[in-house]
Amino acid sequence: MISNTKAILLVAVTATLLGFSQNASADQPNMQNALKHLQAAKSALQAADTNKGGWRNSALASVNQAISETEKGIRFAR
Numbered sequence: 001m002i003s004n005t006k007a008i009l010l011v012a013v014t015a016t017l018l019g020f021s022q023n024a025s026a027d028q029p030n031m032q033n034a035l036k037h038l039q040a041a042k043s044a045l046q047a048a049d050t051n052k053g054g055w056r057n058s059a060l061a062s063v064n065q066a067i068s069e070t071e072k073g074i075r076f077a078r
């Protein structure tokens with residue numbers, strides 16, 4: 001049987017660890033990194049000379065959608 005003091009300590013440690021876990025997931029370095037790469041891809045596509053038979057515009061639309069979805073994923077995990 002666990003004493004009251006040990007039980008309180010166990011709950012406090014568990015709550016602290018859960019807090020650290022939530023903060024770590026909120027930072028989301030991989031999602032943030034992906035977002036930066038997508039934004040760089042968007043800039044590169046916008047700087048391209050011609051529309052490449054419509055494919056540049058299509059790629060730009062896809063990248064915009066990917067940026068939106070990535071941002072939604074980041075917000076969801078906060």
